[in-house]
Structure formats: structure tokens, C-alpha cells
Amino acid sequence: MFKKIYDVIVIGGGASGMFTAGCAAAKGAETLLLERNHQLGKKLSITGKGRCNLTNVGEINDFIDSYGKNGKFLYRAFTRFFNQDLIAFFNRYGVSTKVERGGRVFPVTDNSESIVNALRRYLQENKVNLGLNLQVKEIVLDDNKTDGNNKVIGIKIGGRKEIIKADKIILATGGLSYPKTGSTGDGYRMAKKLGHSIVSLMPALVPLETKEDFVKDLQGLALKNVSVTAFADGRKIIREFGEMLFTHFGLSGPVILKMSSLVVKHLNEKEEVSISINFKPALDREKLVDRLLRESKKFGLKSVNNVMKNFLPLRLVPVFLKMANINSDKKFKQITHQEKEKIINLLTDFSLKITKSRPIDEAIITRGGISLKEINPYTMESKRIKGLYFCGEIIDLDGKTGGYNLQMAFSTAYLAAESTVNS
């Protein structure tokens, strides 16, 4: 079924694997792409809530910052292939794009299948050999190395003895999150067996669980324009502004996902983490006091319950008043000075204790992965094994939400493909 020898074998047919296989073939390499699922791009199909936020229109430095301290590793990859190149690529394959809030880029179809289909066409056009339903189990090294360096000679598929040969192997098996999409960590195991170090794998961009179980009464409630601050052992660690969501176990939504990596880090260090929500970040204390006074003058005869609806979403009011220990039937003008103080404090500092994150299965992205120290950033080639290249989420890189993770996958994919052909 397979040719005796290929120029390049790509393991994993996700975002980065499909793109790198297409690029290598377009540059003239006889390429084989192997995917364990019966379909390509399973995870890509569910990105951006099915709309696929493929990149961001931000500047290169915004991108670099979005991956934290590891971001600099990506300079070369971004110089070779960046956001406008990606947009132009998809435009060439018939996908028009649009820019939304925060510079996020989506296909105008609002359907991630347009992205997956464009990549499929790219593979077909460039005659990439495709093996679906095939799980690669092992990367095989040359036993007869003459120059003392380890180098790849091929791969083995589960249940088969034969070695499918290639001098260049690109490992694009993704991370550990959403394992039902096929990313179950095979790539880490294969690389580790070859001597690569794997930086601890942790969930990133992940919802958080709270100690307070009243959150389940608020399940599905989204809050817009709130300011959320996370504290570890009482010290502020991060503040974000935007939208968040209550769930049956705790908190999720863009703001929470953004801060989650840092929260997970502090939880792992056994620190006490809490999240404080400011429902009225546009109003300082003085303005809030004024506002309460005005409400009291206007609606003093109404119940506290009724008036608080002018400050908070309806579903939040009973929980809020319970926390403030205020009788909700009381007339607003009857609330005491201490109760007003309590309301102001809770409006600006509604605190919840974080117990843990949701498991890595539910994370958008995996933090950790193949150590950057062992990958050449100019080529994506392993510094340990000649002919082995990496791209996408398997690398120890994770970015913020906003299209940064897919751009990283596509840019590293391009650079890996280019390097396999040029070396």
C-alpha cells in the first residue's frame, strides 16, 4: 500500500499536520500524511465554537507577548509565515475572512468546515499521500548511524511490522486536550522514547471550579464588561476585563480562560487562589455611593430585590443579597448604612474561592510539551534526532485566546515543511 520510501512523513492530520504536509508537497517533497482518525482536522472543526478563529490581525510583537516567556522562540517562524500570509493562503483557496472584535479573524462563512475543506483541497492539489485510520506507534531510528548522530529512517504503524521509510518526519500530533478529537499525547510518548524532554503538561485556557456551590444556580449566566482579578495567597496575580460565564461547577468564559494558565500555576504551587469580580468597573466608589443615593431617592419605596435589578442581572440578585445578608423584601430606603457599604463592597469585590481547574480534557490548549531547548527555532528540527521536526501544539508553547494558537500551529508547520525540503 505504501511506497518504499517518502521524502517526508507527517504524523497527525490536524491543523498543523495538514498544513505542513501540503507545504512540503507544494515544495516538491513526496509526502505521506498519517492520521489516526477516519477524518482530518477533527479538532480544527470545533475551534472558535465551530467558527474557527484562525488568526489575529495583531502585530508580531503582540503575538510574541501572547505566548508568555516562550514567545520569542516563534520569531523565525512568524518571519517566514505570518497572519497576512495565512489569510492570503485561505483566500487563495476560496475562503474569505473577516475581522472581529480584538482583531480576531474568522472565515466569513462562520463555519470552521470551510477552513478544513480548504486544507483538504490543498492536500489533494499537491498530491499528498494520505493514510487515514492509521495510528503511528513508533518513530524508527537508524541503527547503523555512521557519524554518531541519531537520525530517523521511518515510522511504524500499530499492528504492522513494516517500517514506512522517510528521512524526514514531522511530528504534529497535538496536545492532550479534547482527547476525543484524537490528540491523546502519542507524540509526547514517541518523542520521550527518543530522548526528548517533555515540559510538564498542564491544562491552559481551561474553566475553573469554585468552592461556592451557589454557582450552579447561576449556570449559563454570562456577565459582560466585568473586571475580574485573581489573587494567590492574597497577592494580585492578574486582572482581565470582558466577558465571563457561570457554569454548574464554577467559572468559564473568555476572561476566565485567559487567566486560567496563571491560576493553574499558582494552584499547583499549593497557593490559595480566589477570584474577585467587579460588576461595575466603570464606576469608582464615590460614583457608586452617588448612584445608590439616587436610586434610593427615586425608588426608595420599592424592595431591595427590585432596585438591585438596576445594578445586576436578574438571576444574580438573590445570590447577591444572600451573600450581603440583606432581606430582599426590605424597602430600599430602609437599608442601613452598613448594608449600603456591604452592597458597594460586593458590587466591586464579589469573591469566589478557586479549588481547581477542570481537567486537561476540557482545556482549549495544553501547556508544556516538547522542550524548546531541544528544538532549533530556525528550522523546527530536533536538536537530538536528525530528520525529526515538530510543529503545532506538541511544542512547549501556548497562547492566549484570539487566534494565537492556530497561527502558531500554521507558522511552525510552514517552517518545518520549508526546512525539510531545504535541508
Ligand SMILES: Cc1cc2nc3c(=O)[nH]c(=O)nc-3n(C[C@H](O)[C@H](O)[C@H](O)COP(=O)(O)OP(=O)(O)OC[C@H]3O[C@@H](n4cnc5c(N)ncnc54)[C@H](O)[C@@H]3O)c2cc1C
Ligand atoms: C474547543 C476548542 C476550541 C479552540 N478554538 C480555537 C480558536 O478558535 N482559535 C485558535 O487559535 N485555537 C483554538 N483552539 C486550539 C487549536 O485547536 C489548537 O491549537 C490546534 O488544533 C493545534 O493543532 P495541532 O495540529 O498541533 O493539533 P491537533 O489539531 O490536535 O491535531 C493533531 C492530530 O494528530 C492526530 N494524531 C495524534 N496521535 C496520532 C498518531 N499516533 N498517529 C496518527 N495521528 C495522530 C490526531 O488525531 C489529530 O488529528 C481550540 C481548541 C479547542 C479544544
